[in-house]
Amino acid sequence: MPQQSPLDVPEGDPFGPHNLPYGVFSTAGEERRRIGVRIGGHVLDAGAAAAALGSPYAGLLGQSSLNPLLAAGRTAWRDVRRALTAWVTDPGHRPAVEPHLLPLDEVALHLPYEVADYVDFYASEHHATNVGRIFRPDGDALTPNWKHLPIGYHGRSGTIVVSGTDVVRPCGQRKAPADPAPVFGPSVKLDIEAEVGFVVGAPSELGRPVALGEFEDHVFGLFLLNDWSARDIQAWEYVPLGPFLGKSFATSVSAWVTPLEALDAARVAPPARDFPLLPYLDDASADRPGGFDLHITVSINGTEVARPPFASMYWTAAQQLAHMTVNGASLRTGDVYGSGTVSGPETGQRGSLLELTWNGRDALELADGKRTFLEDGDTVTLTAWAPGAAGTRVGLGEVTGRIVGSR
Amino acid sequence: MPQQSPLDVPEGDPFGPHNLPYGVFSTAGEERRRIGVRIGGHVLDAGAAAAALGSPYAGLLGQSSLNPLLAAGRTAWRDVRRALTAWVTDPGHRPAVEPHLLPLDEVALHLPYEVADYVDFYASEHHATNVGRIFRPDGDALTPNWKHLPIGYHGRSGTIVVSGTDVVRPCGQRKAPADPAPVFGPSVKLDIEAEVGFVVGAPSELGRPVALGEFEDHVFGLFLLNDWSARDIQAWEYVPLGPFLGKSFATSVSAWVTPLEALDAARVAPPARDFPLLPYLDDASADRPGGFDLHITVSINGTEVARPPFASMYWTAAQQLAHMTVNGASLRTGDVYGSGTVSGPETGQRGSLLELTWNGRDALELADGKRTFLEDGDTVTLTAWAPGAAGTRVGLGEVTGRIVGSR
Structure with missing residues (x-):
């Protein structure tokens, strides 16, 4: 029986691929802050996955805060979300995506944006x-x-x-x-x-x-x-x-x-x-x-x-x-x-x-x-x-x- | 009769060398924002002057906003002010300082700091x-x-x-x-x-x-x-x-x-x-x-x-x-x-x-x-x-x- 993928989120999980909230995380091994996308009980290192996939959004996702993505505007928000959805649902992407998933309890979460007013x-x-x-x-x-x-x-x-x-x-x-x-x-x-x-x-x-x-x-x-x-x-x-x-x-x-x-x-x-x-x-x-x-x-x-x-x-x-x-x-x-x-x-x-x-x-x-x-x-x-x-x-x-x- | 220096601020000028307020300016010829110090009717390009004088404050003064200087703390504020005072009052510094003075009416002034709360x-x-x-x-x-x-x-x-x-x-x-x-x-x-x-x-x-x-x-x-x-x-x-x-x-x-x-x-x-x-x-x-x-x-x-x-x-x-x-x-x-x-x-x-x-x-x-x-x-x-x-x-x-x- 093949090992289950973290991407096989149980049906009914409120953090399934229909959700995909954004955050900013770091790990004990790497203090650099990175954008993460939550999927089930895991966090996808979005910038690393984007780079591995040669995505045009590797720049926006390879940041230490959500602000550049926020500033990019509605069309970019839609396109990035569409790409992320494909990465976590399309089996063809799994080999490139899975190495960039971390269990939620192994990351530290940070304030995901710089607050203005x-x-x-x-x-x-x-x-x-x-x-x-x-x-x-x-x-x-x-x-x-x-x-x-x-x-x-x-x-x-x-x-x-x-x-x-x-x-x-x-x-x-x-x-x-x-x-x-x-x-x-x-x-x-x-x-x-x-x-x-x-x-x-x-x-x-x-x-x-x-x-x-x-x-x-x-x-x-x-x-x-x-x-x-x-x-x-x-x-x-x-x-x-x-x-x-x-x-x-x-x-x-x-x-x-x-x-x-x-x-x-x-x-x-x-x-x-x-x-x-x-x-x-x-x-x-x-x-x-x-x-x-x-x-x-x-x-x-x-x-x-x-x-x-x-x-x-x-x-x-x-x-x-x-x-x-x-x-x-x-x-x-x-x-x-x-x-x-x-x-x-x-x-x-x-x-x-x-x-x-x-x-x-x-x-x-x-x-x-x-x-x-x-x-x-x-x-x-x-x-x-x-x-x-x-x-x-x-x-x-x-x-x-x-x-x-x-x- | 020698040409008067912009540093010869008339006695009684409220913007004499006892004042030295800080701002941020640009010029028509150079849109880059620079820290300026007001002296009489002129603005001293503080970063350029500091660099010309080999000052240790060339980094703090060579910024596009006052924030790094603000963050540097009280000892730095005192030391930078002491240096600026010497530059605009000590005749020995004049040859290095005068080229970096611009008439006030030739500069555009900007918000000098990034406002937090x-x-x-x-x-x-x-x-x-x-x-x-x-x-x-x-x-x-x-x-x-x-x-x-x-x-x-x-x-x-x-x-x-x-x-x-x-x-x-x-x-x-x-x-x-x-x-x-x-x-x-x-x-x-x-x-x-x-x-x-x-x-x-x-x-x-x-x-x-x-x-x-x-x-x-x-x-x-x-x-x-x-x-x-x-x-x-x-x-x-x-x-x-x-x-x-x-x-x-x-x-x-x-x-x-x-x-x-x-x-x-x-x-x-x-x-x-x-x-x-x-x-x-x-x-x-x-x-x-x-x-x-x-x-x-x-x-x-x-x-x-x-x-x-x-x-x-x-x-x-x-x-x-x-x-x-x-x-x-x-x-x-x-x-x-x-x-x-x-x-x-x-x-x-x-x-x-x-x-x-x-x-x-x-x-x-x-x-x-x-x-x-x-x-x-x-x-x-x-x-x-x-x-x-x-x-x-x-x-x-x-x-x-x-x-x-x-x-």
Whole structure:
């Protein structure tokens, strides 16, 4: 019986040849960073395979970051993906491809792109409503602008870290309403936000808005993102100019970027809109639906605590891109934007501990005890899948991080 | 009579050898970007001069951006400045240096550093009080946190442009309180914010706060910054997550970075603090005062409209750096942060049209007519000087920009 090839991925594997997410890896034997493509439980050294096959994409794939491929634009993205699909599915390519496959557990994964700007949105109506009720109990849960524009703000791109990076508990100021003055110390309300991130490939010109229909020309792919949040720091600082130190200490992203093309079967219509939208945001007559049917799972130390449904997001990634540029702001290769916390209508669908515990009132039961907010040593993991063609599932690369104590 | 050397800068010139700001330039004949040092009305091609003199700094100065010099750290900054000072003052160096001087009006100036993250603060008590009165007339002018921490937020680093770049009037949503729904169009309240920017040279480690006393180890220099602001877009969008599209279309910075060392004589104590500060912000026993006595002038189409005094800022740049990193957020070479609008206690010292015209109520009289907010074709210019040693003045490079109509 012949030895099984790593390319013989079991049917039903969410990282089969219909997926092919991109990452950047190195090995113990070779520290040089290289572009990898995930297939089943292996990583294809894409640059080496391209060189062995004499591919015209050996240059783009033989880099230490995805940025040159991102900058190459939509036609190149499609052509490279087509070539990769042939390499991992066509038996004639196996002798050239197989030597460049490495088991996943033998590689170190790195941040796959150089981040330019980072914007975080606030696009789940259920999340925004819950947060409004918790933080502003005396006012309307949603601000008057919420259903007219996708609210967002810039975050810190320099502290975006790859999945697996430890997160140091941040120190900062906090002040409970009854305290006479703020106190300083490690955050006592360290939280997560389960989000989906998008990375821009093709840049745009300063002064020229990017229209809704240009989303796929500029955005290369998506990935899971955990927007770690210190709720006590955030609550004291965020009026009037928004979140700053409550968020800027770390944002974890998956090591794997799933190209939008792999998610064609996952496109769904967003929820019905309650107010008419201004033309630059109106996607009622869009060529294809703007939502993605991603099924996210949040686990803490192995206990599943939530299943946020991305299909329930009020604002789509295409609307967010159109809004972000409507004032003429330009896009750069490597711009990342987060969807905002994904929370569905049900209690078990909430993407933050703030919501799941109602700001600490209702503890969660984990296998290793009760939790309101995160304790040192806790590991949070997000996973997700989306429907693929013909009944398959497309897996998104996990994003995980462990809390370590303040220094 | 011998021909005068460009190095014979008239006494009293604010760009004499006591200043020596850094920039990046190119010429019509040579598009390659080069580091330049301003001396009087000339630019020294620093890399070419260093090479001609066999300087050990020819590598750092022979770059197309200041980033490698910024990353080299405080000892290198001091040594390079000492060498440059000798080159432009020691007559023995003249034959080697003079061939590398170009008249300022024969060079094109570029963004001198690659911006990593951009943070904008809100550190003038007078500005924050004025804005609070205008935007939140029914509440306290200052939020309860204002005197306990330097409020800041992240801005868009990809739209930081060099002085001289035209600014396209942004479009966006706005909604007057009486409007039933938001409308879309070019901003009708386009404004400026006269600020001072700081650029980080030496990076810091993720998870390790930068202390107040480490300011000069990390920050290379300062420059004038105009944080263009669309007040109508901002007013509608900024609750609850802060300014976004009202600011992200453009931020103009001077082409010249003044090293902190040139401003030793300009250090002044900040205003007395009204509340005790937490230890990480408490600069009462600092080795040297944290303020800078910078005298800013704001002009529109050549008419001077304000003289904001930077010495009046409540929060210092060292406090802002300590605050920005106290949660463990790391610094990267090229991080830029703005002071926030500089406004003094007097009416003529306000650094924004929002304040100068009290949100459009009181028009300014310019040589070419009345202004509340900016009109297409208007050119705004910020200049500044600071006291130098022995009665000299240190000039800051201007920052200027012209408004062009929406596309």
